[in-house]
Amino acid sequence: xxxxxxxxxxxxxxxxxxxxxxxxxxxxxNEYVYWYRQIHSQGPQYIIHGLKNNETNEMASLIITxxxxxxxxxxxxxxxxxxxxxxxxVRYPWGSQGNLIFGKGTKLSVKP
Amino acid sequence: DVxxxxxSRYLVKRTGEKVFLECVQDMDHENMFxxxxxxxLGLRLIYFxxxxxxxxxxxxxxxxxxxxxxxxxxxxxxxxxxxNQTSMYLCASRLSNEKLFFGSxxxxxxx
Numbered sequence: 001x002x003x004x005x006x007x008x009x010x011x012x013x014x015x016x017x018x019x020x021x022x023x024x025x026x027x028x029x030n031e032y033v034y035w036y037r038q039i040h041s042q043g044p045q046y047i048i049h050g051l052k053n054n055e056t057n058e059m060a061s062l063i064i065t066x067x068x069x070x071x072x073x074x075x076x077x078x079x080x081x082x083x084x085x086x087x088x089x090v091r092y093p094w095g096s097q098g099n100l101i102f103g104k105g106t107k108l109s110v111k112p
Numbered sequence: 113d114v115x116x117x118x119x120s121r122y123l124v125k126r127t128g129e130k131v132f133l134e135c136v137q138d139m140d141h142e143n144m145f146x147x148x149x150x151x152x153l154g155l156r157l158i159y160f161x162x163x164x165x166x167x168x169x170x171x172x173x174x175x176x177x178x179x180x181x182x183x184x185x186x187x188x189x190x191x192x193x194x195x196n197q198t199s200m201y202l203c204a205s206r207l208s209n210e211k212l213f214f215g216s217x218x219x220x221x222x223x
Contacts, residue, residue, distance in 0.1 A: 034211070041216075041217075042216055043116075043214030043216050043217050044155070044204075046211040046213070049211065087154075102155035104152070104154050
């Protein structure tokens, strides 16, 4: 699975959009981009995933660049409850059953 | 919503003890996983299972074993606990190719 690079930490003001970047320059054609987050003392929570088109759900939007070498997770109106570590992962959704490789992620702090 | 339940939130054991960590999921998922999470190291895969009685080693299986006798239950076993196995243990499950659902974790301290 391709390696990802994320900034270690970011701050965001409550009510503003939080834009979390992820670089995955070695992504291959069939690998998807997944985002999870982990709120302190809880297990990771799935947020969103995509292949090449932009995706949106009730939690967030995912913007993938045309060359697929990077992506951005957007939380449109961040709240204090969005303070968490956000993980960007790229992998094939089929085939290898395990090895969802979590890096160190980005610690997002939403401030009042 | 899928529920993945880990039997204990906090556990304290002594060196050399045999430790069982239990995980149950309620959505008939085929795949189940055990990770450990340590500061600065992220989540590391210990073992996973894609069917009853099937298991595969992950990245760090040494010192651990697993059991999957029923589809909904996946147990992690520390045969002889050591202090370097003090960690947060996370169980997860999913259907074949879909998103992972995690339990709340078990913080294990081995003294």
